[in-house]
Amino acid sequence: MELRKGLEDIAIKETSITFIDGELGRLYYRGYSIFDLASFSNFEEVAYLIWYGKLPTRHELDDFKSRLAEERSISDEIASLVKRTAKTANPMDVLRTSVSMMGLEDKDDGELITKSMKITAKIPTIISSIQRTRANLDVIEPDPSLSHSENFLYMLHGSKPSRERSRMLDVGLMLHIDHEMNASTMACLVVASTLSDIYSSIVAGISALKGPLHGGANSEALRQFMEIGSQENVEKYVLNRLSSGQRLMGFGHRIYKSLDPRAKIIKDYLSKVSKDEETQRLFDIATKVEEIGIRILGKRGIYPNVDFYSGLLFHFLGFDLDLFPTIFASARVIGWSAHVDEYLKDNKLIRPKAIYVGDLGKKYVPIDER
Numbered sequence: 001m002e003l004r005k006g007l008e009d010i011a012i013k014e015t016s017i018t019f020i021d022g023e024l025g026r027l028y029y030r031g032y033s034i035f036d037l038a039s040f041s042n043f044e045e046v047a048y049l050i051w052y053g054k055l056p057t058r059h060e061l062d063d064f065k066s067r068l069a070e071e072r073s074i075s076d077e078i079a080s081l082v083k084r085t086a087k088t089a090n091p092m093d094v095l096r097t098s099v100s101m102m103g104l105e106d107k108d109d110g111e112l113i114t115k116s117m118k119i120t121a122k123i124p125t126i127i128s129s130i131q132r133t134r135a136n137l138d139v140i141e142p143d144p145s146l147s148h149s150e151n152f153l154y155m156l157h158g159s160k161p162s163r164e165r166s167r168m169l170d171v172g173l174m175l176h177i178d179h180e181m182n183a184s185t186m187a188c189l190v191v192a193s194t195l196s197d198i199y200s201s202i203v204a205g206i207s208a209l210k211g212p213l214h215g216g217a218n219s220e221a222l223r224q225f226m227e228i229g230s231q232e233n234v235e236k237y238v239l240n241r242l243s244s245g246q247r248l249m250g251f252g253h254r255i256y257k258s259l260d261p262r263a264k265i266i267k268d269y270l271s272k273v274s275k276d277e278e279t280q281r282l283f284d285i286a287t288k289v290e291e292i293g294i295r296i297l298g299k300r301g302i303y304p305n306v307d308f309y310s311g312l313l314f315h316f317l318g319f320d321l322d323l324f325p326t327i328f329a330s331a332r333v334i335g336w337s338a339h340v341d342e343y344l345k346d347n348k349l350i351r352p353k354a355i356y357v358g359d360l361g362k363k364y365v366p367i368d369e370r
Contacts, residue, residue: 003355008254011181012189012350017050017338018180022255025303027262029178030054038265043148043170043331044068047120050177050338051113065147071121072142072151074098074129075105079139082126086133091326092210096203098126103199112344115198116337123330124148128155131320149173152330157318165317168269172313175262175306176328178335180255184208184215185332185339192340193350205336206329215325218311221250222321225285225312234288238296248293250308257301266309270316279316286312 004010019028027034030049037046044065048056056064074082078098085094099119106115129139132155140155149169153161161169179185187208188201209215228237241248253260267290270283290304297303314324 018178025258025261043173046174047334050334068121069144071118074125082129086130095326096206112198120333124152127326173331176331188336190350215328217307219321219324222311224249225282231288238292252302253305259303260305262306263304
């Protein structure tokens with residue numbers, strides 16, 4: 001039996017959701033290039049595409065947006081949980097427990113995608129409530145007249161965002177909706193394969209995403225830029241970090257051996273928007289880190305991934321650093337649930353093997369003789 005640590009390059013299902021070409025740096029959702037979707041589409045339309053396998057008509061999209069908007073409010077019990085825990089708990093723990101409570105509260109025998117829509121709609125309400133509670137600010141109720149991203153930023157800041165900012169969040173969320181069979185998606189499928197419920201699957205996904213090797217890298221990349229301080233310090237910092245055997249945060253990906261297309265898209269958006277002085281300084285540092293990092297690591301197929309610039313984007317939009325993984329989760333719920341739905345159409349209990357390397361035939365020694 002061959003040992004494949006991390007299940008690397010082990011396929012467990014066929015999919016029509018996402019295709020990744022790691023050598024050429026290409027990413028497709030349901031056959032559509034991520035570059036086209038980021039240029040012409042929006043969060044709700046891409047969510048519909050992922051869940052239903054096709055782009056919606058105008059009528060279908062309007063109806064879909066209304067259904068999502070209707071589900072944004074959270075129960076008094078979940079609101080109370082957030083209020084009690086926001087200032088002391090890890091935001092991913094608050095989110096994970098909130099989704100568990102959603103499962104307790106949902107008594108409807110509805111379809112998996114309908115339940116997934118409820119989770120997707122409510123998560124921004126939870127995230128914004130965490131940040132505002134920690135800042136001793138009143139929680140803002142959702143506005144059903146706003147789009148998903150507009151409402152997210154409205155609940156976060158208490159004022160309606162500019163079109164430029166809501167568009168940036170739209171793009172940031174779209175780029176995180178799915179990425180094929182990563183650790184958190186696999187966690188969701190393991191739970192779903194037992195025929196458990198979608199809430200349990202999403203809780204598993206959030207739990208896996210909480211780990212710093214998966215969902216926490218974007219905040220670490222941003223902290224790296226903050227630590228560097230200025231463009232003049234970049235080369236020395238990068239060389240010292242690499243020579244001491246440390247990773248350059250936001251560089252490298254198991255699949256991509258060229259520039260992650262999501263990183264390119266976010267960088268392009270950040271380069272065009274009107275930035276405050278701090279964001280411009282951090283962006284200039286990031287581009288210098290990218291330049292030097294590629295010069296050194298590019299020959300080994302190590303390039304910036306989506307985390308390299310996404311933390312800077314979320315910071316620019318006003319999210320606290322430790323909330324970044326929850327934003328990631330708010331979008332990835334769509335991919336998680338779509339993969340669960342797809343897998344269950346031809347379900348097989350996921351039960352891998354382990355290679356035993358211990359002793360056999362040991363003689364049992366009574367406890368008084370040990």
